[in-house]
Structure formats: C-alpha cells, structure tokens
Amino acid sequence: MSSAISSEDSFQTSARPKRWHILVFLLPAFIVYSAVMILPLIETLRLSLFNTVDGQSTFVGFANFQVLFGNERWAADFWRALKNNFVFFIIHMLVQNPLGIALAAMLSIPKLRLATFYRTAIFLPTLLSFVIVGFIWKLILSPIWGITPFFMDLVGLKAFFGPWLGKPGSALIAVSLISVWQNVGIPMMLIYAALLNIPDEVIEAAECDGVTGWSQFWKIKLPLILPAIGMVSILTFVGNFNAFDLIYTVQGALAGPDGATDILGTLLYRTFFGFQLQLGDRSMGATIATVMFMIILAGVSLYLFGIQRRVRRYQF
Structure with missing residues (x-):
C-alpha cells in the first residue's frame, strides 16, 4: 500500500509541468x-x-592601485575625497535618518489632521531633479540675490549669514544639508510603513499596561522597527558613496571651493572623463570606481552578515 502511494506521488511529481x-x-x-x-x-x-x-x-x-595609494598627488586627492565622503555620510546618518524617524512617528499619530498633505509635502522634494534642487538652493543661499539674508534679517539673525557654499569650512555641510532636505522623505516613508506594519494587538496591549505617547514609541515601537532602520541606514550608506549629481550641480566638477566638497563620485568623474585642461584617464578612473565598489561591498556585507542577524529577532 505504501509503495503504491509513493509511486503515485513520484508519478505526480514527474508529471508536474515545467514552468518555462x-x-x-x-x-x-x-x-x-x-x-x-x-x-x-x-x-x-x-x-x-x-x-x-x-x-x-x-x-x-595592481600597479594602478599602487599609483592611487602611493603617488603623492593621487593619494592626496583620493584620501581627501574619501574623508569628505565619510563626512557626507555621517551628516545624513545624524540628521536625515533621525529626522525621518521623528517625522514618521508624528505622521503615524492616528488623530493627526492633514497627515496626507504633510506626507506629500515632505516626500515631494525626492521627486525633483538634482539639477532643479541644486539650482534653486544656489539661488536661495546666494549672498547677492538670495532670499536667505532677508528672512534671517526678519528674525534678527542676519549677522550669522555668510556665503556658506563659498567657504571651505562650511561648503560640505551646506551641500549635505541640501541633500538631507531633498531625501528625508525616503527614510520617513520607509519608517512610516514599518510603523503601520506593527500589529494592533501589540499597541493595544501596551495601552492596557499604561504605556502611551512617546513612551510607547521608545519602549515598544522603536525596537520593533529596528530592521527597517537598519535597511534605511544601509541604503543611506550606498546612496552617499554613490553620490555625484547634487554636488556636481551645486559646486561643479571641481567640487569647490578648493576641493572642500570633493567626494569619490566627483573625483571619479574628473579622472575618467577629464576636465578643462586635464585629460581623462580611463584606467585610473576605473581604479577609483573599483575602490568605491569595494567600500560599498564591505559596508553592505557588514550589514548583511553582522548587523542584520542581530535585529532579526525583533521582526514578527
């Protein structure tokens, strides 16, 4: 009897059509x-x-890599761009992602009015072209015809205004904050979706225990959305180390002033395609691109095989 059943199962398995x-x-x-x-x-x-x-x-x-890391001129440009890239990434991690989490938490309040309008307004800049965003913010922050000095004068803060995009000490921070303004809607929506995915039974149980308001967010909701926060963090890492468009639009290929906003993307562009009197070098450009790929691969691998395993226990 058992042999007949097993033969029938094997016949059904073999007769199953292939899904070409x-x-x-x-x-x-x-x-x-x-x-x-x-x-x-x-x-x-x-x-x-x-x-x-x-x-x-x-x-x-590996001779090209020896030139990149060993030659004085190449090494100075590379390490400067890498340092600026890390600063660019850290500003996004410390400003954009916490701000996105806070906005998502406020938008998830059930009784919040005009929540749809707020979500749309915050997410709308992510749909704009980098060229449009860069050009608009160059006009806004311009010391000559920008509107920033006027509005700062209205609140008595005009003395603190300066040509932030033209100073080496503040240019990278200014460009990073422009990028934060444009992209904060992405972590906000991802975290917002994760908050909506929390089962109602968990929230009701917390309310029965007297855990409400921001205390409920810190003790209940935040641990449950840690996988989403980890995903947002790794997307921020990959996006920042692939960044090029906004800095090229705002500061140009030279990433001025004096290379203060030069990151790996702009260095790769100038090296591969050349700029002004500098001829392009395809081999060195590919070498920089390979190093960028290795950095991103190392960061993603660290997240997948190290951090993600630790946050999986919070998932349902």
Whole structure:
C-alpha cells in the first residue's frame, strides 16, 4: 500500500509541468540588468588592471592601485575625497535618518489632521531633479540675490549669514544639508510603513499596561522597527558613496571651493572623463570606481552578515 502511494506521488511529481514561462518573463529584465549593471561592472574591474603603454592596452596587475595609494598627488586627492565622503555620510546618518524617524512617528499619530498633505509635502522634494534642487538652493543661499539674508534679517539673525557654499569650512555641510532636505522623505516613508506594519494587538496591549505617547514609541515601537532602520541606514550608506549629481550641480566638477566638497563620485568623474585642461584617464578612473565598489561591498556585507542577524529577532 505504501509503495503504491509513493509511486503515485513520484508519478505526480514527474508529471508536474515545467514552468518555462517564468524564464520567459524574467529574460528581458535579466538582459537589461546585465547590459546596464553587470557587464559595465565587470568591464570596470577588468579595466582597473590594465593601462595604456605605447598606445597598447597592457595588463599591469595592481600597479594602478599602487599609483592611487602611493603617488603623492593621487593619494592626496583620493584620501581627501574619501574623508569628505565619510563626512557626507555621517551628516545624513545624524540628521536625515533621525529626522525621518521623528517625522514618521508624528505622521503615524492616528488623530493627526492633514497627515496626507504633510506626507506629500515632505516626500515631494525626492521627486525633483538634482539639477532643479541644486539650482534653486544656489539661488536661495546666494549672498547677492538670495532670499536667505532677508528672512534671517526678519528674525534678527542676519549677522550669522555668510556665503556658506563659498567657504571651505562650511561648503560640505551646506551641500549635505541640501541633500538631507531633498531625501528625508525616503527614510520617513520607509519608517512610516514599518510603523503601520506593527500589529494592533501589540499597541493595544501596551495601552492596557499604561504605556502611551512617546513612551510607547521608545519602549515598544522603536525596537520593533529596528530592521527597517537598519535597511534605511544601509541604503543611506550606498546612496552617499554613490553620490555625484547634487554636488556636481551645486559646486561643479571641481567640487569647490578648493576641493572642500570633493567626494569619490566627483573625483571619479574628473579622472575618467577629464576636465578643462586635464585629460581623462580611463584606467585610473576605473581604479577609483573599483575602490568605491569595494567600500560599498564591505559596508553592505557588514550589514548583511553582522548587523542584520542581530535585529532579526525583533521582526514578527
């Protein structure tokens, strides 16, 4: 009897139709993704190991990396850009993400009026082009025709105004805060979705125990949304170390003043394509891109294999 049942199950398993249509539907997306992402990445990694010698592409191994880290001029530009990139990332982590969490917590209040309007207004800048955002903020912060001095004068703070985008000490902070203004809607919406995903039974149990208001958020909701906060953090890391558009729009390819806003993205652009009298160097540009890829890969791996395992226990 058991042998008959097992033979019938094996017959049903073998007779199950193969779902070839899944591969058919996935094939176009796979081709596009490979052409746009995978093949350029492989070519970039390959190009970083080659250099042009006597007009010929020659395999040089890790010689380009030795130049990047060992040559005085290349190393100075690279480490400056890397330091600025970390500052750019830290400002987003300390300002953008906590602000996004706070906004999501306030928008999740059930009795809040005009919550839909607030969500739309805060998220709207993320839909704008980097070119538009950069141009608008250059006008707003301009010492000549900007509106910032006028509004600061209304509240008696005009003495604190300065050409923030033109000073090496404040340019990077100013550009970072512009980026925060544009992108704060993304962590807000992700955290807001995580807050809405908390079961009502948990909230009702907390209210029965007398845990309400901000105490409920800190003790109940915040631990439960830690996986979402971790995801927002790693997306912020990847986005910041791939950043280029906004700084190029606001400060140009030279990322002035005096390279104060130069990050890895702008350094890669000038190196690969050249700028003004500087000729482009494809091999060194690919080397910088490879280092950027390795940094991002290390950060993502640290999150996936280290941090994410510790926060999974908070998930339902």
